[in-house]
Amino acid sequence: xxxxxxxxxxxxxxxxxxxxxxxxxxxxxxxxxxxxxxxxxxxxxxxxxxxxxxxxxxxxxxxxxxxxxxxxxxxxxxxxxxxxxxxxxxxxxxxxxxxxxxxxxxxxxxxxxxxxxxxxxxxxxxxxxxxxxxxxxxxxxxxxxxxxxxxxxxxxxxxxxxxxxxxxxxxxxxxxxxxxxxxxxxxxxxxxxxxxxxxxxxxxxxxxxxxxxxxxxxxxxxxxxxxxxxx
Numbered sequence: 001x002x003x004x005x006x007x008x009x010x011x012x013x014x015x016x017x018x019x020x021x022x023x024x025x026x027x028x029x030x031x032x033x034x035x036x037x038x039x040x041x042x043x044x045x046x047x048x049x050x051x052x053x054x055x056x057x058x059x060x061x062x063x064x065x066x067x068x069x070x071x072x073x074x075x076x077x078x079x080x081x082x083x084x085x086x087x088x089x090x091x092x093x094x095x096x097x098x099x100x101x102x103x104x105x106x107x108x109x110x111x112x113x114x115x116x117x118x119x120x121x122x123x124x125x126x127x128x129x130x131x132x133x134x135x136x137x138x139x140x141x142x143x144x145x146x147x148x149x150x151x152x153x154x155x156x157x158x159x160x161x162x163x164x165x166x167x168x169x170x171x172x173x174x175x176x177x178x179x180x181x182x183x184x185x186x187x188x189x190x191x192x193x194x195x196x197x198x199x200x201x202x203x204x205x206x207x208x209x210x211x212x213x214x215x216x217x218x219x220x221x222x223x224x225x226x227x228x229x230x231x
Contacts, residue, residue: 001080002026003049004039004073006057009065014096014118015158017066022054024081027074029100029135031124032198033164033191033207039073040197051080055087067094067117075099076106085115096120101146102139111153118156121146125167126175133167147179158185159225163214165207173217181224188217188230 004025007013013021025042027034034040058068068088075081076099088095096118099107110116124130127140150157159180161168180186193202201207209217214230221228 001051001078001084002042003051003054004042006049006054008057008061010069013069013071014067014094015156017094018064019067019069019094019096020058020061020065021069021071023071024073024075024078026077027072027100028077028102029074029124029130030197031134031162032196032201033162033193034197035192035195036073037195037197042073051084051087058088058091058093062091062093065093067096069096069098071098074102076103081106082109082113082115085110086113089115094118098122099146100124101143102135104142104145104149107146108149111149111155116155118158119150119153120158120160121150122160122162123147123176123179124161126172127179129167129172144179151180151182156184158187159183160187160189160231162189162191163209163217164191165205165209168209168217170216170220173220177221177224183225185227185229186221186225188214188221188228190214190231 002025005023007021010019010021013019023039025039027040075097085095094117097116098120101121124134127143130139218228218230
C-alpha cells in the first residue's frame with residue numbers, strides 16, 4: 001500500500017461515526033479541480049507511511065474510533081487494498097471506501113468479501129464526457145458498472161458530484177440522476193479553489209455555479225434518489 005497520509009480523527013468523513021482517514025497516493029484521473037494534488041500525482045516529496053505503522057496506530061486507538069475511511073488518490077489502484085481492508089475489519093472497525101468508480105472489479109471484490117460497510121463514489125460528469133479533461137480513456141462502461149454494483153450491494157452508500165463548469169449543467173445532472181436512481185444519497189459539492197491540481201483552471205473563465213443553479217440540480221436529483229443535499 002502506498003499510503004500518502006493519515007488523518008487521525010474526523011467527525012465528517014464517515015457519516016455518524018468517529019473515524020480515521022487513510023489517504024492512498026496515486027490516481028488514474030486528472031481532474032483539474034482536484035484538491036489533493038499531492039495524492040493525485042505523487043512526487044518524491046509525497047509522504048509515505050508504512051501499512052504496519054498505520055495498522056499499529058489503528059489498533060491502539062480502536063476503542064476511541066468507530067470506523068476508518070480509505071480515500072485518496074484512488075484506493076482501488078492499490079494491489080494490497082483487499083488485504084489492508086481485511087486488517088482494518090479484524091480490529092472491529094467499520095470501513096468506508098471512497099472511489100472514483102474506475103475499477104468496478106476491485107469494488108465488487110471488496111463488497112463480495114464483506115470488507116466494506118460504506119461506499120462513496122464520485123461521479124464527475126456524464127460518464128460519456130470524462131475524456132479528455134478527466135481521463136484519457138473511454139471510462140463510461142466502468143463508471144456505470146461501478147454505480148450498478150454499489151446500488152445493488154445492499155451497503156450504505158453515497159454518490160457525490162463536485163459541481164464546476166464545464167463538467168456540470170442541468171443536462172449532466174439529469175444523466176447522473178438516472179444513473180444512480182434509487183441511491184441512498186447524492187451530495188452536490190462546492191469546488192475548492194485552494195491547492196488544486198491545475199491552478200490555471202479557475203483563472204481562465206467562470207467555473208462556479210450560482211446557488212440557484214445548485215438548488216436546481218438538487219431538485220433534479222431529489223426525483224430519483226432518497227436524499228439529495230448540497231455540501
